[in-house]
Amino acid sequence: METIQLAHGGGGYLTHELIRAEILSRFGNGPLAHLPDGATLPNPGGTLIFTTDSFVVQPLFFPGGDIGELAVYGTANDIAVCGGRPLWLSLAMILEEGLPLATLRRVLDSIQRATTRCDITIVTGDTKVVPKGQCDGLYLNTAGIGVRRPGFQPGVNTLRTGDVILVSGTLGDHGAAVLAARGQVPLLNGPRSDTGPVQNLVESIGTHAPHIRFMRDPTRGGLAAVLNEIVEGLPLGIRMEEAALPLTPEVRAVAELMGLDPLHLPSEGRIVAVCAPEAADAILASWRTLPEGRDACRIGQVTGDAGRVILMTLAGGKRLVDQPRGELLPRIC
Amino acid sequence: MNNWIDPFRNPAVADVLAGRIGDLGRQLAVRRPGPIRIMEVCGSHTMSIARYGLRDLLPPQVDLVSGPGCPVCVTDTGYLDTAICLARQGVIIATFGDMLNVPGSDTTLGRVRSEGARIEVCYSPSEALAHARQNPGREVVFLAIGFETTIGPVISLIDPARTEGLKNLSLLVAFKRIPPALALLRADPELAIDAFLCPAHVSAIIGAHAYDFLTGPKGIPCVIAGFEPLDILIGIDHILQQKMKGEARVENLYNRVVRENGNLRAQALIDRILEPVSTPWRGLGILPDSGLALRPDYADFDAPRKLGVPLKTGVPPTACRCGDVIKGKLHPPECPLFGLACNPDHPVGPCMVSAEGSCAAAFKYARLALSPSNCVVHQPD
Incomplete structure (x- = not known):
């Protein structure tokens, strides 16, 4: 069974391999394409909404959902209920050494489906690996930017x-x-x-x-x-x-x-x-x-x-x- | 599948019952001064009464008094101190979640957990078996508190553990029996209880006949009712009807669960493994034969004997009036600490901690009727 190794988070060859094979293959069409240090985004006009959320749900997969789509919808929904239209998302992952690669792929596939459904683009991200026992499987963080729809002034x-x-x-x-x-x-x-x-x-x-x-x-x-x-x-x-x-x-x-x-x-x-x-x-x-x-x-x-x-x-x-x-x-x- | 919930929450029936209870209350008021004091013995009744706002439906002639039926609330401070001491010695404590925030003499299990002690919250006692299997090198102590309802499931750990040869599982026992407490409360002239609304699930084990000794010519009505709002209203209705006729009988209105002689299998299990002992109740003192301890044949499951840690004598917090609340002498808001120094986030006494505690029920659901000073914990700026 292929698993996540500490070296996957070390910044070297394995990190690059992981990002190329698993991240860019799914999310590499937009600003993420050449892996810049930060996303350069056009001014969408209007009032911006910015939010962040971390996801530590246990178990990772549950009837009706999983941590991946939860991480996309959770942040997109926070923007939406502020009266916003979600545009861009960051994705940070903290992985536990020994996590089956198949589990990570399943989560990333779910993230990909959810971003398509929300019409939101992942524009920046990060991957860290911690030694076994120092986190439980995987944790995600997403931050999102949206633009306020006309007419909404809730308070x-x-x-x-x-x-x-x-x-x-x-x-x-x-x-x-x-x-x-x-x-x-x-x-x-x-x-x-x-x-x-x-x-x-x-x-x-x-x-x-x-x-x-x-x-x-x-x-x-x-x-x-x-x-x-x-x-x-x-x-x-x-x-x-x-x-x-x-x-x-x-x-x-x-x-x-x-x-x-x-x-x-x-x-x-x-x-x-x-x-x-x-x-x-x-x-x-x-x-x-x-x-x-x-x-x-x-x-x-x-x-x-x-x-x-x-x-x-x-x-x-x-x-x-x-x-x-x-x-x-x-x-x- | 039958629906055992919705029919017992039917608003139209609740309305009819409330009307009848009102009529009976007024008729009784003509005959005798003062309200009819009904003690709901069980903490789940206390919670249900608050959760459905049933006091709003009762006439002023009916006074519901909460009794000692919350197992966490009547557990004395010394027991908690013993559990905390064991946790600090490296034992794995397995417990129902309610115990985490009950104050011992100087700390709580929740706080010692954050300091690194291993405390596992269990929904079912059988999870303690799993913890013992997974940690063969460490002792797992299950906090065995509760009334007759809980006793059976907890001690049913013992036979499988023996068969399996698990040597690292033991119990810290403070089981309690309801009937001796009722006898004491019934005899208290200051309390002047007119009737007991008897517990539902305890009665499923001990049976309806267990209350016979409280009834008869010099007794009071003892009515067993379920936990749904209509169960409770029907129970009150039948108590008032008995009062009107001058009767004092046991009535089993929870016959969808409770049998006259109770659960004989559970009774046999309890009798085989446990024996009656005198035990301390918070608020009530030491009551003879009101507790159950492991028989000598099962001493290898008795944590204090096995681990050489004797039960401690604790110091309950001084200003806390939980004792009087448990006895029904004080309604929770009458305690000077209620809602101020003592609230669910910073409980001083156990009645504010447990999901079945009278103070927790009053704080959670019923602060509506209270004076503003006791209502708001965090005064907005």
Whole structure:
């Protein structure tokens, strides 16, 4: 079995071989072609959006996705929910000595498919190898640059009472899928990660963009974390109906079995948006025309409950939706 | 496959039950002063009540009091100090995750892990077997705490370990039995408990008859209910109905899981491997025959004996009122530390740590009804 050796990160012949055979063969058509020290990029015009994220998910491959596409969509989605169109990506890899080359190839193939799907170009990168035991398989970092689409000016300072909370699909699928894939809950037909791009959803908002007050992808900490971040320090709160929350039976099963709140489980291909009430139906309708938005729905609204996220429970009571705390889900993305 | 969840969360039925509980509460108020004090014994009930906001549905005449049914919360400080000491000596500690952040006398297992101790969080006790197999040169100690529900799965490690000849697995045992604690709480005049909402899964092991001694002419209603919101509302409804009729019976409303005589196989396993002992409960003191320890035949699995590390006597934090919360004498927000010095990120007492602790439940789900001073931990600038 071919494996990664320390020399693959040493900067010498093996490094060059690895980059030529595995990186340039997949990503060498653009600015990466002659391996310059940095990417020289044209001015795209408009307001730039720049973001970065690291990926340490365990296991590397899980139902519905893998670390490679997660690293592309994760960064592209962060740009998208800032109202941006993703353009360029950096890719840095930290590999563990002994990693099967076949695993690396599988991850790189997945990255290639995801960049094509997002129409984003890898323009610079880096590869390091650490001795066995000093990282777990492979870690990725991506940084991305995008340009803001016209009309988007989201910000929590624009929120008003009566604004509507929308989600673009079911919640918590990624977290539940990764937890199930770790084998702590043996499941036959377990949940599948929702890992995927959200930029088409953002694009479909089109002329309603000025009505978007806030957008985020509910990754680590899930919906609960995003909603609490929105209202923190504001004289406004959020009220949701438990009956309206879109959850698959698989996610509910994993959450029930493990005693987790599905609102704390991350998604990797969803949007939470706060919008003006008059635009909610139109945005939902355009989302639902896309496969990744078919389960889009409204889940609640902005209220005067200062700083609090409140859930009206199925049983008819109400409770606080708190931030997740503690080491709930290490290495989930 | 049957759906055992949604029918027990049906909002229309919850509404009907809440109406009936309200009527019964008002009728009872005419007969006697003061609220009916119902103790939910089990931590999972406490969590469910908070998670579904069930207190909002109850009339003022019904007072739900949380009991001692969170195994982490009643584990005394000395036990944690012993576990921490073992971890520092190089033993691999295998434990349910709840124990990581429970304060010992001066640190937590979580902190000693960050200092380099090896602590493995397990979802199932059987993972401890795997750790022992993978680390033949090191002792693996499983933190064996819990009530009757947990005891069976934990001690079922022992037979396979013996058969396999695993010599590096042992248990730090602090198992507890629910009935002796209920007897003590029932007899406390200050608490004045009117009825027990009896635990669901503990009852699956010990059976409905295990509460017979609490009922009868001088007894109180003992109603076994499941963990879903309708289970709990129906349980409260039946308690109030018994009160109306002046009855004090055991009623098993969780008969989809609980049998009258319980799980005889689990009882036989427990009886073969463990024997009753007096044991300390945080907040309740040392209760006779309320604990279970390994019988002499299984001394080779008893970590303190095997490793020569006696159980320590710990010092609980002084201002912490967990003891009174566990006894039901104090609602969590009435503790002076609640939400201020003590919160889930910086717990002072175990009731704030465990996923089943009353203070954690109140902090996580029910701060709505509290005074603003106890609501906000990080005051925004």
